[in-house]
Amino acid sequence: xxxxxxxxxxxxxxxxxxxxxxxxxxDRVSQSFFWYRQYSxxxxxxxxxxxxxxxxxxxxxxxxxxKASQYVSLLIRDSQPSDSATYLCAVKWGHNAGNMxxxxxxxxxxxxx
Amino acid sequence: xxxxxxxxxxxxxxMGNDKSIKCEQxxxxxxxxxxxxDSKKFLKIMFSYNNKELIINETVPxxxxxxxxxxxxLNLHINSxxxxxxxxxxxxxSQNYRGGGETQYFGPGTRLLVL
Numbered sequence: 651x652x653x654x655x656x657x658x659x660x661x662x663x664x665x666x667x668x669x670x671x672x673x674x675x676x677d678r679v680s681q682s683f684f685w686y687r688q689y690s691x692x693x694x695x696x697x698x699x700x701x702x703x704x705x706x707x708x709x710x711x712x713x714x715x716x717k718a719s720q721y722v723s724l725l726i727r728d729s730q731p732s733d734s735a736t737y738l739c740a741v742k743w744g745h746n747a748g749n750m751x752x753x754x755x756x757x758x759x760x761x762x763x
Numbered sequence: 764x765x766x767x768x769x770x771x772x773x774x775x776x777x778m779g780n781d782k783s784i785k786c787e788q789x790x791x792x793x794x795x796x797x798x799x800x801d802s803k804k805f806l807k808i809m810f811s812y813n814n815k816e817l818i819i820n821e822t823v824p825x826x827x828x829x830x831x832x833x834x835x836x837l838n839l840h841i842n843s844x845x846x847x848x849x850x851x852x853x854x855x856x857s858q859n860y861r862g863g864g865e866t867q868y869f870g871p872g873t874r875l876l877v878l
Contacts, residue, residue, distance in 0.1 A: 736804065749859075756804050
């Protein structure tokens, strides 16, 4: 059973701090990794995708991938109260024919003013 | 200028009824999906269609029957609704499914409550 695991939180950080969200996955043959943000009562929206080992930066967001250790993380710099949401990690397994994503349970982030 | 839209937004119904949820995307994508998000917020794939053809069916009870009349629409019909079907159902689409255009964009969700 392929799994994606996240700490459910809540992760509480003060405004302006760095929020660090982690995700581990069970299958080494994993191809693509995605971070989605979901506000309460809303649909998931894509923040970042990452495909190769290392860091990928986009504005205040940095995704980090380590395939050998089977984890992917998301750093949010200068956290804002508007970043308060649930962050979903999603993995596309390398040998699935249909672009199927497996999601983790999400980490709830709370940024306190 | 909605990209992925779903109707209805809310659906409250009795156990045993049959209901349908509709999804439309105006992104010109080839691939569409149905996901179920339960009360614990786990988001789980149910079906995927590419150009009107089923490519993923994730061991969903056959009370759930997707239909894709064209590549811009993917509807979900549910027969004999059960209490455990209460969840939020999300439709999503991606440019394709083989890689390169795999990013999935989600609709607003349909909140189904079975009483």
